[in-house]
Amino acid sequence: xxxxxxxxxxxxxxxxxxxxxxxxxxxxxxxxxxxxxxxxxxxxxxxxxxxxxxxxxxxxxxxxxxxxxxxxxxxxxxxxxxxxxxxxxxxxxxxxxxxxxxxxxxxxxxxxxxx
Amino acid sequence: xxxxxxxxxxxxxxxxxxxxxxxxxxxxxxxxxxxxxxxxxxxxxxxxxxxxxxxxxxxxxxxxxxxxxxxxxxxxxxxxxxxxxxxxxxxxxxxxxxxxxxxxxxxxxxxxx
Numbered sequence: 001x002x003x004x005x006x007x008x009x010x011x012x013x014x015x016x017x018x019x020x021x022x023x024x025x026x027x028x029x030x031x032x033x034x035x036x037x038x039x040x041x042x043x044x045x046x047x048x049x050x051x052x053x054x055x056x057x058x059x060x061x062x063x064x065x066x067x068x069x070x071x072x073x074x075x076x077x078x079x080x081x082x083x084x085x086x087x088x089x090x091x092x093x094x095x096x097x098x099x100x101x102x103x104x105x106x107x108x109x110x111x112x113x114x115x
Numbered sequence: 116x117x118x119x120x121x122x123x124x125x126x127x128x129x130x131x132x133x134x135x136x137x138x139x140x141x142x143x144x145x146x147x148x149x150x151x152x153x154x155x156x157x158x159x160x161x162x163x164x165x166x167x168x169x170x171x172x173x174x175x176x177x178x179x180x181x182x183x184x185x186x187x188x189x190x191x192x193x194x195x196x197x198x199x200x201x202x203x204x205x206x207x208x209x210x211x212x213x214x215x216x217x218x219x220x221x222x223x224x225x226x227x228x
Contacts, residue, residue, distance in 0.1 A: 001173075031214075032213070032214040034216070034217070036219075041221075042221060042222075043119075043206050043208070043219030043220055043221055043222050044158070044206075044219050045219065046216045046217070046218075049216070051214065089157075089158060093213065093214065101146055101163070101165065101170075101210070101212075101213040102160060102163065102171055103148065103160065103217060104160065105150075105157060105158040105160075106157070107157040108157055108158070
């Protein structure tokens, strides 16, 4: 089955600097890659997603890149702010006859923004 | 819409007892997922449903776990008998289609003592 690996597990950056989180996936059939942010005591919430027919997508301070050949994708947060502190999860969605719409998550990255 | 609603928010039970977690998905969402979150294993997919039918339950850890979706607006995850290693936060999520946003509930924090 699909396996999603995520690095680093923890990341601390100075406020205003950029943060990058990287993920790799194993199943070349995966074609949808969402990123979720989880704040303390809450469920994960989608912040951005990318489909396999697109190499890059940007939404204000957040951008995602996808390299289908290498099977890896990354989250970039620029001009980090204290409210960006949270746990971030990458995920891959597999579409197939017996496992349609399964979402497999990476292990998470705890991002801390230093004031 | 109030979003995905899970109950209870917290559950403390003794080993060997039956535990039932409940989920109400967002109206109109055809897919429902149950995840378990622990520090060691992260977010694990347990089972998911499409139009109330279980599609993939390969993540259900043991026969002690069972899930049902009797109708489009309600699902349960049952653990019987419960064990201390079942302690985790259990999330329910729903989505409208294969490549759409999955909305998560607030989770149920289960502690088995």
